[in-house]
Amino acid sequence: MLVFLEVEPEDIAKIQKIFPKAQIISKPLNENEIIKKCHNAEILCVFIYSQITKKVIKNLPNLKLIVTRSVGYDHIDLNAAKEKGIKICNVPDYGSHVIAEHVFALLLCGLRHISEGDDRVEKNHKFDFHGLRGMALKAKTLGLIGTGKIGKNVARIASLGFLMNVIAYDPYPDEDAARENHFQYVSLDKLLQKSDIISLHCPLLPNTKHIINKKSIEKMKNGIVIVNTSRGEIIETKALLTGLKSKKISHVFLDVLEHEKNLAENKEIINFPEVIVTPHIAFYADDSMKKMYEEAFSSIKKFLKGEKLMHQVEGI
Numbered sequence: 001m002l003v004f005l006e007v008e009p010e011d012i013a014k015i016q017k018i019f020p021k022a023q024i025i026s027k028p029l030n031e032n033e034i035i036k037k038c039h040n041a042e043i044l045c046v047f048i049y050s051q052i053t054k055k056v057i058k059n060l061p062n063l064k065l066i067v068t069r070s071v072g073y074d075h076i077d078l079n080a081a082k083e084k085g086i087k088i089c090n091v092p093d094y095g096s097h098v099i100a101e102h103v104f105a106l107l108l109c110g111l112r113h114i115s116e117g118d119d120r121v122e123k124n125h126k127f128d129f130h131g132l133r134g135m136a137l138k139a140k141t142l143g144l145i146g147t148g149k150i151g152k153n154v155a156r157i158a159s160l161g162f163l164m165n166v167i168a169y170d171p172y173p174d175e176d177a178a179r180e181n182h183f184q185y186v187s188l189d190k191l192l193q194k195s196d197i198i199s200l201h202c203p204l205l206p207n208t209k210h211i212i213n214k215k216s217i218e219k220m221k222n223g224i225v226i227v228n229t230s231r232g233e234i235i236e237t238k239a240l241l242t243g244l245k246s247k248k249i250s251h252v253f254l255d256v257l258e259h260e261k262n263l264a265e266n267k268e269i270i271n272f273p274e275v276i277v278t279p280h281i282a283f284y285a286d287d288s289m290k291k292m293y294e295e296a297f298s299s300i301k302k303f304l305k306g307e308k309l310m311h312q313v314e315g316i
């Protein structure tokens, strides 16, 4: 039996077209619910909010393949799967341009006062530009921390589209990509000192947790703009709030938060006027969702035909 979990209503038809017999569940399920509802599953196709724990794996006796429609797979107990010979596939790149585009959606929305302008006209019936002077992107220095799939796309859009000066820090520099996408590698310190806008595109690792902290903010220009579409824990929220209150930081645009599900804990940063927060939607667009499903379908089809799997998670 093939079971799809966490399916949005608008994606049901495309699953049914390819796998008419698949069981499709929209609501995210907890451990016990997965065990109960997917008991006969041979193939599970999940998203990141389905915790495929040791207990789940132990209690799904027929399970042979887990396909996660995501880059990350930390919601799956790899060791437990390995012990039972269960294969795991992910979708390593479902559209980095979509996340990169969201960076500019946040920047333009915040720096050109789009929501305030709309509110002014729609809610206050006032058609007046005063007080909404924006900040242009052209010729500003954009500092990218991390130049992987997403960082490179951001660099390309910034340099070729907005004619920004792009500098970047990555412990594994890719000089070819720098030439192609018109950016220059610098040290992290230099990036912190020179940037007008900093955008984060590194993974969350022990050495990137709180890479933006009190000390790094002190090194930045006054009026710095910070964008984070990577992971919330990369920024020390307390330091961000201090920087905003002192006006060292002028704007903060976040698609991710520290302890994302704890909105009460994040209330102050969310409510800060110069802060825009979106609910982890950078990945969520027509293109990326289409590719996410196509890649997942391809892994399932290959498995069913006994063919070599393309995106098998390494070591399994």
Ligand code: NAD
Pocket: 071, 096, 099, 145, 146, 147, 148, 149, 150, 151, 169, 170, 171, 172, 201, 202, 203, 204, 205, 207, 208, 229, 230, 231, 255, 256, 280, 281, 282, 283, 284
């Ligand atoms: P990637 O693996 O292609 O690139 C990550 C880059 O970060 C690599 O070049 C790596 O060398 C670099 N890096 C590692 N340690 C670093 C450090 N200490 N300082 C600076 N750079 C460092 O990943 P990607 O696809 O570009 O994604 C980047 C991150 O974006 C992911 O790890 C994920 O957390 C996040 N993400 C968010 C969304 C969203 O919807 N908001 C969607 C996808 C990915």
